[in-house]
Amino acid sequence: MTVTTPDRPQVAPESATATTTYREAVREAIRAAMRADDRVFLMGEDVGRYGGCYAVSMGLLEEFGEERIRDTPLSESAFVGAGIGAAMAGMRPIVEIMTVNFSLLALDQILNTAATVLHMSGGLFNVPLVIRMATGGGRQLAAQHSHSLEGWYAHIPGLKVVAPGTVEDAGGMLAPALTDPDPVLIFENALLYNREGPAPDPERPVDLVHAAVRRPGRDVSLITYGGSLHKTLEAAEALEQSGISAEVIDLRVLRPLDTETVLASVAHTHRVVLIDEGWKTGSLAAEVIARIGERAFYDLDVPPARVCSAEVPLPYAKHLEEAALPSVERIVAAARKVVGGG
Amino acid sequence: MEPLRFIAEDGARADPFPLSPEELTRGYREVVRARVFDERALTLQRQGKLSVYPPYKGQEAAQVGAALALDPGDWLVPSYRETAAALACGLSMSQAILYWRADPAGWRYPDDLRVLPFYIPIATQLLHAVGVASAGRYQGEDWVALTFIGDGGSSEGDFHEALNFAAVFQAPMVMVVQNNGWAISVPTEKQMRNPRIADRAAGYGIPGVVVDGNDLAAVWHVTREAVARARAGEGPTLIEAVTYRVGPHTSSDDPGRYRSADAGAAWLARDPVSRLRAALEGLGVWDDAREEALRAEIAEEFAAAVREADAAPEPEPQQIVEQVFETMTPDARAAWEVLRRG
Numbered sequence: 001m002t003v004t005t006p007d008r009p010q011v012a013p014e015s016a017t018a019t020t021t022y023r024e025a026v027r028e029a030i031r032a033a034m035r036a037d038d039r040v041f042l043m044g045e046d047v048g049r050y051g052g053c054y055a056v057s058m059g060l061l062e063e064f065g066e067e068r069i070r071d072t073p074l075s076e077s078a079f080v081g082a083g084i085g086a087a088m089a090g091m092r093p094i095v096e097i098m099t100v101n102f103s104l105l106a107l108d109q110i111l112n113t114a115a116t117v118l119h120m121s122g123g124l125f126n127v128p129l130v131i132r133m134a135t136g137g138g139r140q141l142a143a144q145h146s147h148s149l150e151g152w153y154a155h156i157p158g159l160k161v162v163a164p165g166t167v168e169d170a171g172g173m174l175a176p177a178l179t180d181p182d183p184v185l186i187f188e189n190a191l192l193y194n195r196e197g198p199a200p201d202p203e204r205p206v207d208l209v210h211a212a213v214r215r216p217g218r219d220v221s222l223i224t225y226g227g228s229l230h231k232t233l234e235a236a237e238a239l240e241q242s243g244i245s246a247e248v249i250d251l252r253v254l255r256p257l258d259t260e261t262v263l264a265s266v267a268h269t270h271r272v273v274l275i276d277e278g279w280k281t282g283s284l285a286a287e288v289i290a291r292i293g294e295r296a297f298y299d300l301d302v303p304p305a306r307v308c309s310a311e312v313p314l315p316y317a318k319h320l321e322e323a324a325l326p327s328v329e330r331i332v333a334a335a336r337k338v339v340g341g342g
Numbered sequence: 343m344e345p346l347r348f349i350a351e352d353g354a355r356a357d358p359f360p361l362s363p364e365e366l367t368r369g370y371r372e373v374v375r376a377r378v379f380d381e382r383a384l385t386l387q388r389q390g391k392l393s394v395y396p397p398y399k400g401q402e403a404a405q406v407g408a409a410l411a412l413d414p415g416d417w418l419v420p421s422y423r424e425t426a427a428a429l430a431c432g433l434s435m436s437q438a439i440l441y442w443r444a445d446p447a448g449w450r451y452p453d454d455l456r457v458l459p460f461y462i463p464i465a466t467q468l469l470h471a472v473g474v475a476s477a478g479r480y481q482g483e484d485w486v487a488l489t490f491i492g493d494g495g496s497s498e499g500d501f502h503e504a505l506n507f508a509a510v511f512q513a514p515m516v517m518v519v520q521n522n523g524w525a526i527s528v529p530t531e532k533q534m535r536n537p538r539i540a541d542r543a544a545g546y547g548i549p550g551v552v553v554d555g556n557d558l559a560a561v562w563h564v565t566r567e568a569v570a571r572a573r574a575g576e577g578p579t580l581i582e583a584v585t586y587r588v589g590p591h592t593s594s595d596d597p598g599r600y601r602s603a604d605a606g607a608a609w610l611a612r613d614p615v616s617r618l619r620a621a622l623e624g625l626g627v628w629d630d631a632r633e634e635a636l637r638a639e640i641a642e643e644f645a646a647a648v649r650e651a652d653a654a655p656e657p658e659p660q661q662i663v664e665q666v667f668e669t670m671t672p673d674a675r676a677a678w679e680v681l682r683r684g
Contacts, residue, residue, distance in 0.1 A: 041480065067480070073510055078469050078503035085473020085487075088458065089417070091480055093473075108500075112463045113470065120459045122450025123665040157666045181668040256671035 022164075023193040025171030025200055026056050026132075030094060033178050034064055037092060040178060043070040043079050044096030053098045054134055054193050080106035080131065084113050084183075087129040092178050097133035099141075100149045100187065114183040115158030126181040130174070135163075136189040136227040136277055137325050143313035146321075148277040150187040150226065151284035154254035160184040161254040162208055165229030167197030169252060172206035180208060187254075189227030189277075208253055211261035217247035220335050221265040223288055224275035225251040228326050232275050235331035244339050254284055262288060263296050270301040271338045275326050280308035305334045343538055345584045346564060347554040351612050353620020360563035363627045369403075369410060369558045370618045370628070371636060376402040376426035377615050378640045379435055383425075383442060386648070387593045393444040396422045400556070400588035400606075401520055403614030405490070406430045407561025408518045408581070411569050412488055415456070419471040419489040422460040423520065427490065431457050435647035446657050446665075456485075464495040468504035468517060475508070475515040475572070486572045487515040488565070494525020496539050505546040505580065512577035516568040519580065520555060522587035527600035540582035548578050555583030556614040559621070586612070659684065 020028070033040045041064075042057060048071040051058030061069040072079040076097060083093040097103045103110070114127045137146035154161045160182055164170040170188065177184035200206070214229065215236050224232040229250050236246040249265050251257065266272050272292060274285035285306045292304065310324040348356045361369070380397050387395040398405065401423070409418065409430035418424075418431045425438055432455055440448025441460070451457055458474075461467035471489035478485040495501055496519055508515055519539045523530050530537050543550025551568070553560045561583055568579035586609035590597050597605075622628035660681040663674040670678060 039480070070511075073503075073506055075503040075507055077466075077500055078472070078507040081466060081469025081500065081504075082473035082476060082507060085419070085470035085475075086477040086480070087473070088470065089474040089477035091473075091477045108463055108466055109469065113461075113466060117459065118668065119665045120449055122446050122448075124450050124453065125458065126668060160667070256667075256673060259672070 018199050019196050020167060020199040021193065022167045022170045022188070022195045022197070023054065023056055025167045026174065026188065027058065027060070029171040029174035029200065030057065031060060031063070033094075033174060034060070034068060037178070039090065039092040040094065041068040041070060041091065042094045042096065043072055043083060045072060045074060045098050047071060047096050052096060054190060056193070057096070076102055076105035077109055080109040081113070083129050083131070084109060084117070084127055087127045088117065088125045092128055092130075094130045094132060094178070097131060099145055099190075100133050100135040101144050101147055103133055103149070110153070110159070110183075110185075111156055115156050118158065118182070127183045128178070128181050129183045130177045130186060131183070132186045132188060134190040135187045136191060137309070137314045137321055138191045138227070140316060140318055140321060142316040146314040148227075148309065150185075150254055151276065151278040153185050154284055156255075158182070159255060160208055161187070162252060163187040163189070163226035163254055165189070165192070165226050165250050165252065167195060168200050169206055171200035173208065176206065176208050184208065187226060191227050195230070209258065211252055211258040212250045213247065213261070213265065214250045215246070215248040217245040217269065219245045219269060220271040220273060220339050221247045221249055221269045222273050222275060222331065222335060223249045223251065223262060223265070225254060226277065228275045228277050231326060231328050232331055234328045235335065238328065238332050239335055244335065246335055251288070257288070257291070259291050259295070262292065266292055266296050267299050270299055272300065272304045273307060273331065273334045273338055274304065275307045275331055277309050277326055279311050280306055281311060283308055302338055305338050307331050307334050343540060343552045345552045345554040346560050347557050348559040348563065349557045349617055349621045351617060353617055353624050355621055355624060359559065361559050363625050365562070366559065366618070366622055366625065367627060369406060369562060370622055372406045372410065372430045373402045373558060373615055373618055374636060375640050375643070376406055376429055378644055379425065379429060379438065382644055383439070384589070384593060386439070387442075392439070392442045392593075394592050394594050395442050396592045397589040398423050398426050400609060400614070401522055401585045402426050403558040403618065404518070404520050404555035404561055404583035404585045407558040408488060408490070408516070408565040408583070410562050411565035412486065413569075415483070415485050416569070417456040417458070417471070417474045417485060417487040419458045419467050419474060419487055420460050421464070421467055421490055421492070421495070422462055423492065424460065424490050428457050428460075431455070433457055435644055436650035439647055439651040440654055443651065445654060446661055447654050465491055465498035465500035465504070469500055469507065471515050471517070472504055472508045472511070472513045475513040476511060478514065484573050485514070486569050487513075488518065488569070489515065490518050490520060492525065493519065493521040493523070493530050493539060494528065494533055496542070497533055505542065505548065508578040509546040509548045512575065514572035514575070515578045516565060516572060517578065517580050518565065519582045520585055521582055522585050524587050524591070524601070526591045526595065538582070540580055543580035548580060550580045550582070552582045552584065555585030556612045556617065558614060558618050658682070
């Protein structure tokens with residue numbers, strides 16, 4: 001796998017396992033979890049007969065029945081709230097929200113209850129709930145369907161927030177999320193569902209703790225997560241052609257942040273670019289840079305840079321949407337500028 | 343729909359009467375306990391020994407009657423108004439005092455007490471009750487969830503989502519609306535066009551019952567029937583308990599700013615405590631000596647609870663980060679060290 005410790009940055013070893021898609025990896029992880037544990041059930045809009053809006057749960061209804069693959073009324077607050085209640089009373093629910101924009105209808109449940117009940121019950125009631133949702137733009141679904149709000153959720157103490165960027169993490173992160181006693185939000189960038197990659201390997205379980213060094217490098221740290229990971233790896237490839245060695249850090253876990261892996265990278269590259277599909281102002285990218293500033297200011301040779309989404313509602317038209325999202329070209333340009341002296 | 347009533351304001355009992363003399367005696371004991379706790383808690387608050395406290399004077403029968411309809415193993419999912427229900431479900435007075443003293447030790451109930459924390463966002467808890475109720479079905483348990491809401495809360499989206507969700511899945515639960523006439527300063531007639539909240543049940547295809555909320559026998563009876571239906575797999579029930587908030591919204595509220603001093607005068611004649619005592623006296627099972635003994639016993643229970651609460655150790659500052667996640671994150675650990683050192 002891909003998880004490294006700060007003192008041993010390394011590339012993901014080439015996997016001998018079969019390849020699969022991100023979508024299938026999530027589906028098989030759900031299937032395995034449901035076979036292994038009667039307490040696990042899936043609930044959300046169109047997850048049953050329809051197989052999920054992104055076809056993640058296709059075929060699961062036939063295997064597990066409608067009690068455990070539960071189509072719900074269109075009530076985000078209701079199915080998240082019911083998931084919280086079920087989790088407090090012994091179940092291990094997986095709640096699917098169609099898209100991150102719709103999760104705002106359940107924000108009260110997520111923040112005011114899921115994230116606070118452990119505190120409010122003096123440690124008595126955990127909320128072992130997993131909430132999965134699609135996030136991100138690039139599909140021409142416009143300004144109420146395409147945003148990247150995972151950084152908002154990462155702002156909230158009491159939540160664990162993960163953003164699998166690889167097929168292996170997409171499948172591998174579900175099991176530790178379900179065994180975690182705290183609520184875990186899994187953000188699946190919708191552009192990744194068709195992506196192929198090495199399938200998760202049960203022999204190499206992943207954790208919800210560490211960032212991963214996806215590509216080692218010397219000259220600049222490109223720090224990213226989720227849907228921007230592959231753009232960043234592509235950018236690193238392009239930079240290599242022009243003699244710039246970029247290290248790519250995949251944050252993977254947005255809360256709690258693995259600050260040590262970030263600092264270890266910056267300590268040897270001395271230059272950093274954050275790539276974050278969220279809006280720049282008040283972003284996760286800002287938080288990572290703040291941490292670098294607090295703890296590794298003198299490791300930096302030049303000011304850090306950010307490649308984020310334009311601060312606009314995400315446009316509908318293809319070329320306008322592309323103009324708003326982080327791109328390989330913008331990442332390359334930002335890295336060149338940083339390496340060139342800022 | 344006229345509210346169902348079994349005890350008239352003068353204590354006269356309807357025939358047939360749904361409770362045995364023993365049940366009525368037990369109910370009276372709990373109602374007096376609730377009244378004593380509430381009055382003295384408000385006094386403690388005025389003395390600076392409790393934090394903000396939401397009194398429930400006048401609503402004791404609505405809460406106690408419903409709570410007594412539960413069996414061991416059932417769940418209570420309360421809002422902040424329901425200290426009386428929690429006491430009737432087994433929460434100790436000392437625990438309740440610590441809770442409203444804002445002491446974390448008070449938030450942690452005994453492990454086997456199936457009472458969730460008092461919820462502050464309005465109506466959110468109804469959805470947790472749906473989840474708790476469903477979790478029993480999944481696990482082959484026959485528990486029922488009892489939850490409460492107020493007339494103001496019935497305007498929240500979560501109220502409607504919960505009714506629909508519970509109805510669709512036939513969740514084994516009972517929702518009691520304490521229609522106490524006021525949502526802080528807004529009277530029921532400005533809250534809704536149709537003031538009969540129980541009517542709304544029909545819109546969701548579930549039974550709705552309206553009951554005199556100041557009549558313990560009536561509340562207990564209809565809740566017991568609703569609990570039995572839920573346990574038998576016949577789904578949820580909406581109960582509207584018509585009552586009156588005699589006191590302020592919370593200890594921070596001054597009702598004199600929005601209602602005349604005699605606004606609730608008619609309700610004093612419908613007081614749930616004196617009405618119940620009159621019924622017991624009519625049955626020939628109550629007299630001044632018994633009353634005196636009960637009052638002395640409860641006064642001592644409260645005094646002992648205060649002593650116990652006062653003996654609780656002062657919470658340590660570092661406790662604030664101990665129950666955000668089940669296991670402290672590296673950031674939380676760092677904060678813990680700083681707080682411990684003071």
